[in-house]
Amino acid sequence: MSKQILTREQKGQAIADIDGAVKFVESQNTYVVKSQSKKGAYYVTDTELGWRCTCPDHEFRGVRCKHIFAVEVRFALHRIVEVKKIEPITNVSQCIYCKCSKIVRDGLRHNKHGDIQKFHCKRCRKYFTINLGFEKMKHSPQGITTAMQLYFSGESLRNTARSLKLLGVDVTHQTIYNWIEKYTGLMEKYLEKITPNVSNAWRADELYLKIKGNNKYLYALMDDETRFWIAQQVAHTKNTADVSPLLEKGKEITKTRPKTFITDGGHNFHTAYEKELYTVKGLRTKHIKHIRLQGDMNNNKMERMNGEVRDREKTMRGLKKMDTPILKGYQLFHNYIRDHEALDGKTPAEKCGIKIEGENKWITLIQNATKN
Numbered sequence: 094m095s096k097q098i099l100t101r102e103q104k105g106q107a108i109a110d111i112d113g114a115v116k117f118v119e120s121q122n123t124y125v126v127k128s129q130s131k132k133g134a135y136y137v138t139d140t141e142l143g144w145r146c147t148c149p150d151h152e153f154r155g156v157r158c159k160h161i162f163a164v165e166v167r168f169a170l171h172r173i174v175e176v177k178k179i180e181p182i183t184n185v186s187q188c189i190y191c192k193c194s195k196i197v198r199d200g201l202r203h204n205k206h207g208d209i210q211k212f213h214c215k216r217c218r219k220y221f222t223i224n225l226g227f228e229k230m231k232h233s234p235q236g237i238t239t240a241m242q243l244y245f246s247g248e249s250l251r252n253t254a255r256s257l258k259l260l261g262v263d264v265t266h267q268t269i270y271n272w273i274e275k276y277t278g279l280m281e282k283y284l285e286k287i288t289p290n291v292s293n294a295w296r297a298d299e300l301y302l303k304i305k306g307n308n309k310y311l312y313a314l315m316d317d318e319t320r321f322w323i324a325q326q327v328a329h330t331k332n333t334a335d336v337s338p339l340l341e342k343g344k345e346i347t348k349t350r351p352k353t354f355i356t357d358g359g360h361n362f363h364t365a366y367e368k369e370l371y372t373v374k375g376l377r378t379k380h381i382k383h384i385r386l387q388g389d390m391n392n393n394k395m396e397r398m399n400g401e402v403r404d405r406e407k408t409m410r411g412l413k414k415m416d417t418p419i420l421k422g423y424q425l426f427h428n429y430i431r432d433h434e435a436l437d438g439k440t441p442a443e444k445c446g447i448k449i450e451g452e453n454k455w456i457t458l459i460q461n462a463t464k465n
């Protein structure tokens with residue numbers, strides 16, 4: 094029997110169910126959560142920068158710990174996010190020739206690229222296959238998506254090409270770049286129409302990049318709670334670039350605006366905030382210029398994000414243009430494909446109510462993007 098590993102959310106739920114384990118101390122405006130492993134308690138506070146807890150899991154690793162979950166569950170403060178599932182397409186409802194619905198599955202066709210679902214039409218008697226999104230490709234969906242997975246996990250284009258060769262896929266690194274360009278564009282257009290249910294605290298930062306050997310800055314707008322990377326913008330300068338398009342894009346993608354906008358440094362963020370987020374009436378966003386504190390988890394969080402991209406600098410040497418699909422691909426991988434340990438093994442998209450189903454999330458996304 095395998096031991097079940099509980100997520101932080103499940104552990105929090107369990108703590109919330111224990112009588113007296115979670116209390117609110119009004120005079121200190123703080124929730125007190127009894128420690129489950131030793132004497133004493135942890136203190137959970139709702140701050141402008143989101144939930145804070147005094148436990149090591151939160152302080153040093155920057156994660157939403159079980160104590161925060163316990164408080165949310167106990168006091169019904171949980172953000173309820175409805176989940177939209179994006180399923181793999183293994184079925185079609187019409188004959189591709191006569192458009193009738195009298196079709197049956199006729200097994201799988203095996204070729205050197207793998208398995209493709211075969212159909213037979215009982216009316217026009219024709220056979221056909223579906224290979225949505227990959228119809229005219231010389232290589233298999235598995236080969237193409239493996240290339241993307243390797244590349245966005247940190248391999249260079251050349252190393253990706255070498256690894257594919259071991260799988261019997263012999264392509265140049267330029268071909269891999271072309272695949273990334275083609276499919277990133279396709280998936281991006283599709284995903285832009287699906288609204289992520291983000292929290293009400295957003296964070297912006299700038300990351301340093303080299304494009305064609307020149308220094309550039311990648312501005313990233315992130316949701317603080319789910320780590321969903323909402324929008325990006327590439328600019329020539331640090332601190333002075335007009336970053337209002339970043340915030341404008343953020344509002345467009347999420348169809349909302351945050352209660353808190355957290356930035357670090359640059360005055361350009363404040364100018365953009367005044368233009369895009371500050372309203373004279375109605376819900377007003379508050380801008381917090383975050384001051385760096387040692388061991389500060391919110392700061393750690395952004396630095397980790399910086400780390401993710403910085404680690405890739407070596408392999409991003411090949412960036413040739415400002416609107417490179419590579420950066421959009423990286424955003425997509427971060428949001429929809431990669432599991433994050435700090436999110437209990439979920440993707441930021443799942444935390445925002447968008448779940449990509451199927452064994453190969455790339456294929457599911459490409460199929461749906463093609464169909465729509």
Ligand SMILES: [Zn+2]
Pocket residue numbers: 135146147148149150151158159160161
């Ligand atoms: Zn905690």
Ligand SMILES: [Zn+2]
Pocket residue numbers: 188189190191192193214215216217218219
């Ligand atoms: Zn037919």
